[in-house]
Amino acid sequence: GEIIATSGEDRIVKLWDLEGNLLKELRGHEHRVRTVVFSPDGQLIVSGSDDCTMIFWNQNGDIIKKVTDFDGHVNCLRFSRSGSILGAVSDDRTAKLFDLQGNLLKTFKGHQSRVKSLSFSLDDKTLATASWDKTIRLWSLEQQIHTVIKHHTDRVLDVNFSPDGQRLVTGSWDMSACVWDLNGKYLQTLDEHIDKVNGANFSPDGELIVTVGSTNDRTVKVWSSDGCLKQSLQGHEDYIRDPSFSPDGKFIVTAGGDKTVRVWTLNGDEYIEYATLGGENGHTSEVRGVSVSPDSKWIFSGGKDGYIKLWTQDGTLVNSLKAHEQEIWNVVFSPDCEADDQVLMGTASEDRTVKIWKFDQKSGTLKPILVLEGHTDRVSDVVFSHCGKLIATGGADKTVRLWTRKGILLSTLEGHTDRVMAVDFHKNGELLVSAGVDDVVIIWNIKAQIEMMKLEEKNTNDTKELSELDKLTQRGGEWARDFIENNQQEVRDEDKDLLNIIQ
Structure with missing residues (x-):
């Protein structure tokens, strides 16, 4: 506390004693110096500049390291309370964490404009940042990756939590589906398919699992929760994707490369083929995704032709809409938590966007309300958390992104090394699972993003x-x-x- 550091447009960091005497001038920046900080132990001085660099200095004013990891002005620097981490924010819309040697530890992406300020919480578990995009964001400094599962020997195309949140099931191109607990412990393998497994899902009561196979298999298989094969259903004439049970558990829907959706209804203790949704009024190319409304009355399908189609369970086409200019990879409903029959639906597309729609379950009408833009490659999947408060998307850009239902990007989760194919929320909303072409399944801890969402909602209410x-x-x-x-x-x-x- 005996030395004061100042910075300014003259590109110099100046050190002064408490009586106002100039002690030293630190020269090294090529443009205005916006911010300067001492480490808590006083051994380091760090400055950030409009030249897009950050410089570490020792007490003698010698340059230890010049950091060039920024693509914009460095606006603010702060050390963590422990003094072991340095935080920096920039006009490049990011917040970054460095160790005391100037090595980049982590980059937080999500702000839509310049980031101007930051602060660490007292326990060093959370970083707060403020931006010209009119938002304050909270970032968890604890490990966001809860569990990494590396077991499959080929790409993992589907992953879903069980309704009770105690298990998850994966479908892989290694011709198997596997069941796991939340710590990544292997429980069982479902391996009766003779080709790639494109999808796997639980029934609403968690007692059954449905899996679907690729072109050389073309079967829908129903399993008991203990891994015993109960049924193998045939009907599709090409690969099958996106199996799911209706919310009431009375039927299963599957999407096919044969341009159809098949409905398999419960007849006694077994499922039988009930309807084929397609034909003259159907999709003109492969059907990528299918979803059943929360009231189990409506079926939506999305295809490579860019269309979404609304059907009744018996195969009657109610509506057909060109939703995207490029192929649709998935369609999904939000859980029903409203009393007015209004639910959300999402469509993920090759055009790098997700469109959010409002669907009236009573009248069957659909209205676009929002477009999520940010992925730099195709979006493979979209899913809503409980009551649709959070939206997760997974893309071929190797990222998982979290959004509010108003379309505000909360966080970009990076950990996959290849395309992300599937995402799903845990029932408590604090965990998110993703699966990808890198053969890996990752369970993420998203508690910090939930707090960000609550803060965003509070800020919205406070400014009304x-x-x-x-x-x-x-x-x-x-x-x-x-x-x-x-x-x-x-x-x-x-x-x-x-x-x-x-x-």
């Missing part, structure tokens, strides 16, 4: 009513915007940045 001060600030911002826009030659460049804040 403007106070008199808010109204005065708003009028002042409007006046400043008009002045800057109409007096461009008289205004300094740095003051023009106010426009971004005002907007």
Whole structure:
């Protein structure tokens, strides 16, 4: 506490004693120095600059390391309470963590504009960041990866939690489906398929599992929860995808490469083929995904032709809509937690977007409400958490992304080394599972993202009513915007940045 560090537009970090005497000048930056901090033990000085670099200095003012891991101005630096981690935020929309040697430990992506400030919690478990995108985000510094399962010997195309949240089932191109506990402990293998397993899912009561096979297999297999094969159903003429039980458990739906959806209904203790959804009014190419509405009355399918089609259980086509210009990889309903028959539906597409729709279960009408954009390659899957408060997407860009139901990106989860094919929420909402072409299944801890969502909801509610001060600030911002826009030659460049804040 005996030395003060200052920084400025002269590109120099200056060290002063408490009486105002200049002790040393640290030169190394090529542009304005925006931020400078001491490590808690006073052994390090770190500065961040508009030259997109961060410099570590020792007490003598010598450069230890120049860090160039930024693609924008470095706006703020903070050490963790323990002093073992340095946090930095930048105009490149990221927050980054470094060790004391300047090695990059982690990058947090999610903000949609410049990140200006950050702070560590007292226990160093959470990082808070503030951005010009008008959001504050909380990031967990604890291990986000809860469990990694490496067992399958080929790509994993599907993964789902059991209804009680105690198990999960995976379907893989190694011709097997496997059941696991939440710690990644192997429980059993379902291995009667003679070709790749494209999908696997639990029944609503968790007592049954359905699996589907690829082109050389073309069967729908129903298993008891202890791994005994109960039925092998035939009907599809090409590969099968996306098996699921209706919420009431009375029928199974499957999507096929033969351009059809098959409905398998419960007859006594067995499922039999009840209807084929397709033909003249059906999809003109492979059906990628199928989902049953929460009331079990409606079936939605999505195909390679970019269309979504609404059917009744008996195969009657109710509606057909061109939803995406490129192929649809999956369609999914949100759980029904509303009293007004309104539920959400999501479609994941090759066009790198997910579209969110509002569906009225009473009238069968569908309305687009939101587009999620951010993936840099096709989106393979989309899923809603309990009551649809969170949305997860998995893509060929190797990432899993978490969104609020209003379309705000909360977090990008990175851990897969190849395309992500499937995602699913645990019933408690605090765990998320993903599976990919890298043969790996990852269970993620998303407690921090849930807190971010709650904070976002609170901020939204708090800003519904403007106070008199808010109204005065708003009028002042409007006046400043008009002045800057109409007096461009008289205004300094740095003051023009106010426009971004005002907007």
